[in-house]
Amino acid sequence: MYSLIDCNNFYASCERVFNPSLRNVPIVVLSNNDGCVIARSNEAKALGIPMGAVAFQYQHLFKTHGVKVFSANFHLYGDMSHRVMNILSTYSPVSEIYSIDECFLSLHGMKVDYHEYGLDMMRKVKKWTGIPVCVGTAPTKALAKVANRIAKKFPDITHGSYAIDSEEKRIKALKWLSVEDVWGVGRQNAKKLFAIGAKKAYDFTLLPESWVLKNMTIVGLRLQRELKGIPSIEMEEEEKKQSIATTRSFSDDVNTFAELKERLTAYTTAAAEKLRAQNSLCHTMNLFVETNRFKETETYYYKSIQLKLPFATSSTIEMVAFAVMGLKHIYRPHLHYKKAGVILSKFVDADCYQPSLFFNSDPRHKELMKVIDKINATNHNAVRLAGMDKNTFKMRQEHLSPAYTTNINDVIEVRV
DNA sequence: TCTGGGGTCCTAGGACCC
């Protein structure tokens, strides 16, 4: 059996933990630059605020209903996530952190009352962190997702923990769940399924495997088997990322090469830090710049470039130099840029890496980066390249809550 | 005035090999 533990309205709940006056009032959390709604409390959902709502279009509703609005505070959410995951990991030797607010546990070989075990997790997480969670338990990961949804949807009956542990419950659950709400069925697949009359998850499980394979690839077939109760999606253990991205929209348009260069320097710096944190080197960098795709009066421009580096590196100095080279290829003057980003891929382990015969990363940078990371760990961006401003991401954050749990020292200026 | 960010996996088709 597998359990899926999912935090309720996670970002909104994080804000609430440290501010009790927010109990029972509608809360929304906004994306970077305060652009759109990315999390809602139950009260906000009840007001009809949809996921992804464009914030400025809902200002009036926010005001009239006293909705408390927050800028995304990812330091806080990341730290709260750690705390929740640490507690959950004590409930099974095999766990998989699926997202910032979700965790799968394998209960393989454990003789427990599934409903009770879930309730115990809920109580402990709530008591120790303040975050409310729901637990779904079933013979496969996809069915555990379904069970979790039922636990969330019917709190009066399930008390937040539900197990699909019999064939009757499995069929009843799948006859209840709409096919587009199945984990792994997105818009495109839903369209195909509707077209042949499969409306419920149960209908999907009855389709011939040949049809599923042909129309939804092997991914769809695995999913179908999972819903039938045949485990086909394994627990993932790999902790290292295969790609690392730092991309941002600008709060104001960026018009010059110099400004774009500064932004890409900041994003590359941030991405390189993440790369070193998992002890990897990267072989490939992708860059892109983009104008405002919503502005109908101006022509839309998007250009990306892939840089295959002559050697694997995690040196901010080298990577920024490559990024600036790349930018020269994709930059077009006289445009109003709205967004840019850096995506790293093709990683190798920094400790067991075969150097190139001719070209290699400057070996001195390794120690230098180590020292810089150490200083910056407590004094964010205290040491940085001269091409980068102090203010890393320059985002609009008009409703930011305090760093309740991760209060870093103030930035100090260090001359190097 | 204002529209997010960061991931994973799979596949078709091209380039290449003998």
Add this chain to the structure above:
DNA sequence: TCTGGGGTCCTAGGACCC
């Protein structure tokens, strides 16, 4: 007029997730 067969590897783009 006629032009094999069987592979591997890589990549861009699509679909999906939260």
